[in-house]
Amino acid sequence: MxxxxxxxxxxxxxxxxxxxxxxxxxxxxxxxxxxxxxxxxxxxxxxxxxxxxxxxxxxxxxxxxxxxxxxxxxxxxxxxxxxxxxxxxxxxxxxxxxxxxxxxxxxxxxxxxxxxxxxxxxxFSVDGFQCVNCHGPGAVGGSNEFTEPRSGITSAWAVPSLNDIFFRYEADEVRHWVVYGRDGTPMPANGLEGGGAMTVQEVDQVIEYLKSIQISQQDAFEKSNSIVSLALTQISGGEKTTQKLINKYTIDIEAVEASPGVLDAVGGLPDDLRDLLQAPGTCTPASAALVNTTCDQPGSDSDRDGLTDEAERGLTEIAAISYAELVVVTGVTGTVTYEFTSQDAYDISFDPQNGFTDGETADLKSAEDLMDHLDSDVLLLNVTVERQDAFFDDLFSGLLFLQNSFAQQLWDFDFDAVAAEMGVPFEDAQLAVGLFNGYCARCHTAGYSAGSPFVQSSGSGAWGPSLIGGKAVLQFPDIADHTAFVVKGSEAASKYGINGLGTGRMPAFGKILSDSQIELIIKYERTL
CATH class of the missing domain: 1.10.287 (Helix Hairpins)
Structure with a gap:
């Protein structure tokens, strides 16, 4: 140093x-x-x-x-x-x-x-092309909601870091990803040639920015420890993660089933609320203005807050019904379960003798907020009831996928068996799997970036080829060639192995992983 x-x-x-x-x-x-x-x-x-x-x-x-x-x-x-x-x-x-x-x-x-x-x-920022929304501040990596195509379930897709990308790719290769994106992932095509909005100059400027924030090679080496730890944690937490999603889908199905009854209870509340604000005897000029009309016969307004006493009592009743019926699904902290909870937006009341019933917000503003929130929830409820069958199709198919995933647990590993096949101690087998998942599975294991519930068999192939069935050995009979390929990566239109033709998508890992780490990855890949 x-x-x-x-x-x-x-x-x-x-x-x-x-x-x-x-x-x-x-x-x-x-x-x-x-x-x-x-x-x-x-x-x-x-x-x-x-x-x-x-x-x-x-x-x-x-x-x-x-x-x-x-x-x-x-x-x-x-x-x-x-x-x-x-x-x-x-x-x-x-x-x-x-x-x-x-x-x-x-x-x-x-x-x-x-x-x-x-x-x-x-x-790169939120004021530009919003790369930071996925790749995180400083391009340290992050996640983004994305519909996993195999299941149709929206997942938190793991997005890679870019603050070490030039240890893995050349600038021209990075430019290709920026311009053309990566189909089947949250990464869109950004360059004009790929159908995006970025000019050639803007793409080059983003690349210069990424070059300026690259971490040191020493930091990139040390980063492997946390990457391996995260990968192993994802394996051990796979069952919990999948069960949590199963519970979420189960309670969402209950919510859709209950939606017609809830709509019967609250469907008329938006009109009732507006009647209170504009009807003769219950309106004031200020309340009528909230619904874009006039008040011809104002009622009594004891606290002079712009709401009549009768309107405030009616609004309190509407809020109470909404609080009881318009519940939302929330997760229970520290568990994998979910429950229905009432919304704080409806936990309000109106005192005819106090213009600031909650002590902070004027009652007239609270009435306006109540109206807006109620309109939004009832609209969503109407859509749910009208398209109930479509919601059921998505929810039941997603639930079935998750239940099968939980039964198969393809994300899990028998590390004793891996150690025996590799001919290494248990700890080295764990490290090998952690390294493979942390650095290789994104491209070589289907569903890995979407999370544990979506993982298929290790090495099953995604943007990179499948490695299952001894394909790594078939492509690289000489282990030295296999090692050199992982160290240097692929070059577009350049031959590798027996009959491989490079596309430039295979990154070089020789600058961010040690020889012993690469050796473990090679040994593991050759057992698949």
Whole structure:
């Protein structure tokens, strides 16, 4: 680390020296140009004075001609002297300019990269193309909701980090992913060529930004520990995660089944609420304005809050019914279960003698919020009832998928069996699986990025080829070739193994994993 710091410091001194040299050269060049222009101005003015003096002395046709001696000596000498002086200036200026030109070019290139980096950070942010929403602040990785195509279930899709991507891919390969996206994942095509909205310049600027936030290679190596830990935790927590989703789908089915009865109980409440705000005797000008009408016969408003006393009593009753009927599904903290809970938005009452019943919000504003929330919930309830069969189809098919997933538990591993097949200790088998899942399963195991409930057999293939049935050994009979492929990755249109043709999608892991870690991955892949 100390040597790295020294290198960085030296690089910084060179940059400062270059910048100082460039500035000095620019100032010197300006000074020389000013002197040269001054000398030329002097010559010009002097010649004008000479001609003016000659003209005032006598007409040119009456003056004797200039002698050959004066022409070939005095005037010619003056011209040659000026030419010599200009040549000397150019002889000084041009080498100095050439000497400082590399520094100016470097400074310009650095300023261009800095500008591109700033612009790239903007495009990456929520104010740009919103890459940060999936890849997280600083591109450390994150998740995004995505419908897993095999099950039709919306999952929290694991999105990779990009702050170490240039240890795995070349810039052109990264540009390909940005432009064309990755079909079947939350990653959309962003470039114009891929059907997105980003220009070539904007794509390049995002890449420059990503280059500027890359972690060190040492940090990338150390990151493998947390990646392995997370992968093993996902395995051990697979049963709990799947059961939680089963419970969620089960209670969602109950909610859809109950929706017609709930609609019967609350379907007329939005109209009842509006009647209270606008009907003669229960309205005020302020309450009628909430429903875009006028109040011809205002009622009694004891607390002068814009709601009549009768309207406040009616609103309290409507809120109580909504609180009891319009429940939502929420998870029970610390468990895998869900329950129906009432909504805080309906936990309100209106006191005819107090214009701020809850102590903070004006009653008129509370009535408006109640109306808006009730309209939204009843609209959603109507849609649920109208499309109840479609909701049931999705929910029951999703539940069946999850129940089968729970029964099969394809995410799980028998580490004793893995250790025996690999010929390594139990701990190395765990590490091998953790490394494979953390770095390889995203492409080589179907459903892995969607989470444990969606995982198919390890090595079953996704964007990368299946490794099941000894396919790794068939492709790489020589384990050294297999190792070299994992270390270096693939190149587009370049042959690998026996009959493989690279696409550039296989990343290089030699810069972020140790030789022993790669060896464990290779051994595990060759047992599938």
């Amino acid at each position: 100390n040597s790295s710091a020294t290198i960085l410091a030296a690089g910084g001194d060179d940059a400062v020296a270059t910048e100082r040299g460039s500035s000095l050269g620019a100032y010197t060049l300006i000074a020389i140009v000013i002197v040269l222009l001054g000398w030329m101005a002097y010559l010009y003015l002097n010649s004008r004075r000479s001609r003016a003096a000659a003209h005032e002395a006598s007409p040119s046709n009456l003056s004797p001609p200039i002698s050959d001696i004066e022409l070939e000596n005095k005037k010619l000498t003056r011209v040659l002297r000026a030419a010599l002086f200009g040549s000397i200036l150019m002889a000084v200026i041009m080498p100095w300019y050439a000497f400082n030109e590399p520094g100016r070019q470097i400074a310009f290139a650095e300023s261009t990269v800095e500008l591109d980096t700033e612009e790239g950070a903007h495009w």
